Structures are given as C-alpha cells and as structure tokens.
Amino acid sequence: MKPRVLITSNDVPSAGIDLLRTKCDVTIIQTTNPSQEDVLQVLPGHDAIFVTNHLNINSDFLNNAGTSLKVVSTMSAGYDHLDVPEIKRRGIKVGHTPMVLSDAVAEIAVLLTLNAARRTYEGRLKLEQGQVMKNLQWLLGQELRGSTVGIVGLGNIGQAIVKRLQGFSVARFVYTGHSRKKAGDELGAHFVSLDDLLEQSDFVIVSxxxxxxxRGLFDDNTFNKMKKNAVFVNIARGQIVKTNALIKALRNNTIFAAGLDVTDPEPLPPDHELLKIPNAVVIPHLGSATVKTRNDMSFTAAQNILNGLEGKPLIYEL
Structure with missing residues (x-):
C-alpha cells in the first residue's frame, strides 16, 4: 500500500500535489481554510500531513491524529504553530519551507520600507481628497541614502533584505540577535545590542x-527608544509588536512611519484604527505571495514528506 498523505487545503499549488501523487495516496480537504476539527476528522490513518495554514499542532492534536502519523510538513518558513519538541518526542519528523521564500519576503520588506519612508499612502489620500499642494516643503519623506538600517533578526530573510538594500547607498547596516554572525560580517553589517540598534537606526526592519x-518585543518602551525620523517595518509576525503601542507611536509622531505586512490581529478588521493612520502602510500578509515562490514552497513541503516517509533527512528539518 502507498503511504497516505493529508493536504489541509484545496488551494495548494499543483507542484507539491503532483510530486506526492507519484508515490502516495493523497487526500485533499476541500476547503481553503479548514478548522482544527475539520482536519482531525479525516487525519487518523494518514502517514503524513501537509500543513497549509496555521493549525495548532500540539499534544492534543497529535493524540487525536493516531499512531500512524510519521511526518509533519508545513508550507511556511515560520513554525510557531507547531509544538516542535512534542512532535519530535513522539518520533515524528517535522519540516518547514525556509529559504525558498526569502527573496519574495525580502522584496516585500523593500517595498514597505520605501512606501512608508516616502509617504505614498498618505500621498494617495491627499490625491483622493483634492489636497495636493505645490510648495517645496509638502509631504517630505525619508530616504535610504546615507541612513543606518537596523535588522532585527539576521536570518535568511534578514540577509536577503540587506543584499537588496545595499544598492540604495545605505551608510551602515546594524543587526541584533543571539550572537554575531559570519553572514553579518560578510555583508558588512555590525552586530549591536537591541538598544543600540533602536537608538542608531533610521530604519528598523523586523525579520x-x-x-x-x-512576542510583544516592540512596546511603548521600545518605540520610545527609536528616532523621531525612524521608519518601522515588520515582515515577520504580527505578535512581535504590541499593536496599541505602535498606534500610539504613530499617532504621537514618536516614530515617522510604519510599513506592515503582518499585524495583530490578522487580518485587521476593516474599521481597525491602524488602517486609519496616514503614516502606516499596511498590506495583508503578502510576503511569499508570488506564483514562483508558492510553487517552490509547495514542492519543498512535499519533498520533505517524501524524504521523511523514505527514512531520508528532510530538505528543511526542524
């Protein structure tokens, strides 16, 4: 009998599905955003699960899954929805899809950085309101030339962001994390404490x-340490930022502007205050949303499963 694989959504790019079907019996849940209960109803008896949304895969989930489950593979770089220690404790292999989405997410970081710095959303609002002015001091923004850019988390995505911003004549890159990285040295970036990064940076990009x-790292205290002209960009996870603190910092001009691909809550309700602030550029988590990247993610998540079922190391194993 072929191994049985459950895919938790019906909108997975075909690259991964076609690969799995070469060696497995594939079950696809026929909805784009199933609930935890929807998945658990059909999961027992499957050898692997291809996770497409942020299912909370914890001890209770695994208890309900049954003993046949051998591989969990999530079509994402982030894995905060997976209880990785518990999954591994049960002898189940677990993988994700980093690297393949780094370039696309880095492009979104650059997009948000430029849009927030140059006040494009605010400018569009002025156009719609018929309030365009001709004077030379109108709607002046910030620029990357000669600036200090701080990267909070110099992983694969953070490194990809630095590589893309190097062409903008940035004067200095700094980063913070657990330790100094060889990749940081190679990029010419300087390892500093978080406090130093906040005090020095004209742009703070969270990756x-x-x-x-x-969790909750960016709060009132953090924003108060930033420059008045600072542009804050988050392409990581919304819960890293305390939303009320960010709203306050933008409303009070504690910082200059923000560019957000991720929010807390997510998605924001249409009447949320953050969407009413002119110096906040907010998009609905589009980081990896390109045709090529989603195909690559699907294929990699599927290959993780095949490798795990065949007793081989996963492409990207946690």
Whole structure:
C-alpha cells in the first residue's frame, strides 16, 4: 500500500500535489481554510500531513491524529504553530519551507520600507481628497541614502533584505540577535545590542521568528527608544509588536512611519484604527505571495514528506 498523505487545503499549488501523487495516496480537504476539527476528522490513518495554514499542532492534536502519523510538513518558513519538541518526542519528523521564500519576503520588506519612508499612502489620500499642494516643503519623506538600517533578526530573510538594500547607498547596516554572525560580517553589517540598534537606526526592519523572546518585543518602551525620523517595518509576525503601542507611536509622531505586512490581529478588521493612520502602510500578509515562490514552497513541503516517509533527512528539518 502507498503511504497516505493529508493536504489541509484545496488551494495548494499543483507542484507539491503532483510530486506526492507519484508515490502516495493523497487526500485533499476541500476547503481553503479548514478548522482544527475539520482536519482531525479525516487525519487518523494518514502517514503524513501537509500543513497549509496555521493549525495548532500540539499534544492534543497529535493524540487525536493516531499512531500512524510519521511526518509533519508545513508550507511556511515560520513554525510557531507547531509544538516542535512534542512532535519530535513522539518520533515524528517535522519540516518547514525556509529559504525558498526569502527573496519574495525580502522584496516585500523593500517595498514597505520605501512606501512608508516616502509617504505614498498618505500621498494617495491627499490625491483622493483634492489636497495636493505645490510648495517645496509638502509631504517630505525619508530616504535610504546615507541612513543606518537596523535588522532585527539576521536570518535568511534578514540577509536577503540587506543584499537588496545595499544598492540604495545605505551608510551602515546594524543587526541584533543571539550572537554575531559570519553572514553579518560578510555583508558588512555590525552586530549591536537591541538598544543600540533602536537608538542608531533610521530604519528598523523586523525579520525575527515569533517565540517567547520576541512576542510583544516592540512596546511603548521600545518605540520610545527609536528616532523621531525612524521608519518601522515588520515582515515577520504580527505578535512581535504590541499593536496599541505602535498606534500610539504613530499617532504621537514618536516614530515617522510604519510599513506592515503582518499585524495583530490578522487580518485587521476593516474599521481597525491602524488602517486609519496616514503614516502606516499596511498590506495583508503578502510576503511569499508570488506564483514562483508558492510553487517552490509547495514542492519543498512535499519533498520533505517524501524524504521523511523514505527514512531520508528532510530538505528543511526542524
């Protein structure tokens, strides 16, 4: 009998599905955003699960899954929805899809950085309101030339962001994290403490994973340490930022502007205050949303499963 694989959504790019079907019996849940209960109803008896949304895969989930489950593979770089220690404790292999989405997410970081710095959303609002002015001091923004850019979390995505911003004549890159990195040295970036990064940076870009250390990291205290002209960009996870603190910092001009691909809550309700602030550029988590990247993610998540079922190391194993 072929191994049985459950895919938790019906909008997975075909690259991964076609690969799995070469060696497995594939079950696809026929909805784009199934609930935890929807998945658990059909999961027992499957050898692997291809996770496409942020299902909370914890001890209770695994208890309900049954003993046949051998591989969990999530079509994402982040894995804060997976209880990785518990999954591994049960002898189940677990993988994700980093690297393949780094370039696309880095492009979004650059997009948000430029849009927030140059006040494009605010400018569009002025156009719609018929309030365009001709004077030379109108709607002046910030620029990357000669600036200090701080990266919070110099992982694969953080490194990809630095590489793209190097062409903008940035004067200095700094980063913070657990330790100094060889990749940082190679990029000419300087390892500093978080406080130093906040005090020095004209642009603060968050590309760190969500964990107990980073959850709620950006609060009133953090924003108060930043420059008045600072542009804050988050392409990581919304819960790294305390939303009310960010709203306050933008409303009070504690910082200059923000560019957000991720929010807390996510998605924001249409009447949310953050969407009413002219110096906040907010988009609905489009980081990896390109045709090529989603195909690559699907294929990699599927290859993780095949490798795990065949007793081989996963492409990207946690």
């Amino acid at each position: 760190a994973p969500l964990n107990n250390e980073t």
